[in-house]
Amino acid sequence: MTDPDSRAMAAHTKVGVGYNIQIAVDAKNKMIVEQAVSNDVLDIGLLQRTAEPARAMLDVEKINIVADKGYYKIEDIEACERAALTPYVPRPQRGAAVKNGFFRKDEFRYDTVNDVYICPAGKTLKRLRESRLRELKKIEYGNPKACRACSLRSRCTKNIRHISRLDNEGVLDRMAERVSEKPEILNQRREIVEHPFRYDQTVDEPGRIPYARARKRAHRVQPNGARLQSPKSAQHPWHQSSAGGRASVKLER
Numbered sequence: 001m002t003d004p005d006s007r008a009m010a011a012h013t014k015v016g017v018g019y020n021i022q023i024a025v026d027a028k029n030k031m032i033v034e035q036a037v038s039n040d041v042l043d044i045g046l047l048q049r050t051a052e053p054a055r056a057m058l059d060v061e062k063i064n065i066v067a068d069k070g071y072y073k074i075e076d077i078e079a080c081e082r083a084a085l086t087p088y089v090p091r092p093q094r095g096a097a098v099k100n101g102f103f104r105k106d107e108f109r110y111d112t113v114n115d116v117y118i119c120p121a122g123k124t125l126k127r128l129r130e131s132r133l134r135e136l137k138k139i140e141y142g143n144p145k146a147c148r149a150c151s152l153r154s155r156c157t158k159n160i161r162h163i164s165r166l167d168n169e170g171v172l173d174r175m176a177e178r179v180s181e182k183p184e185i186l187n188q189r190r191e192i193v194e195h196p197f198r199y200d201q202t203v204d205e206p207g208r209i210p211y212a213r214a215r216k217r218a219h220r221v222q223p224n225g226a227r228l229q230s231p232k233s234a235q236h237p238w239h240q241s242s243a244g245g246r247a248s249v250k251l252e253r
C-alpha cells in the first residue's frame, strides 16, 4: 500500500492493490534493458509497448521478441511484425473445443490457396458466414454435411464443427511456423529472463530475500536490478500506472 507505483486494479469481481511489472532482457548480455510498471491486470496487449523502448535502448533496427502465451494477442503481434519486431509467442490452447477434449484448432490445416480448412478427417471446411471480433473481420468455416456422416465426430464436436479465422490470422500462422522451427527459444526465454533477478539477489544486494521465497509471501518490491539498469524508467510514458506481478520479454539481436 505504501509503494507509490501501487494502484487499485480490478480483475473480474475482485480489486487488488499492486502493479504489473514488465521487463525486457537482452539475450546477448542477459541484462534488463527496459522495465515499466503498468496497472493493466493482464500482459495481453503489452508486447509492442515493452519491446519498442527496449529496441530504442539497444539502438538496433530489428530484434526477435520472445514472450510467454500471456502476450498472445493478434493485434499486438501484427503491430510488432509491421514494426520489424519479430515475435515468438506460443499459441495458448484455450476455447470450448480444448475444454471438451475435442480436436484443437491447430489440428485443422488452413489452405491459403483455396481459402478452406482441411479437418482431421480430411474433409474441406468452406466459408459459411462472417462477423466481427473487436475491429477485425471473423470468418466461420464448416461442412455440416460431412460432420453429420463423420466417424470422428465424437472426437470433434457435439453437433457441427465450425472453425473461425480472423482476416489477418496469417500473422499468427507465420509466428507458429517460426516457433515450430525454433522451439528451444521458448525455454531459453525462461532461463534468460531469470538471470538478472539472480544477479540482483546474490551480487547487488547480498542477503536480500531470495525472489522465489519472497514471491510466496505475496509482496515483493520492484527488482532493484531493474531500477538500476533502466535509467529512463521515470520518464517512461506509462510509468505512472501500476499490480503485483512480473512479466518478461526476451530480446534477440
Ligand code: SF4
Binding pocket: 119, 120, 121, 122, 123, 143, 146, 147, 148, 150, 151, 152, 153, 156, 157, 161
Ligand atoms: S466432425 Fe466434421 S470437422 Fe470434425 S473431423 Fe468430422 S467432418 Fe471434420
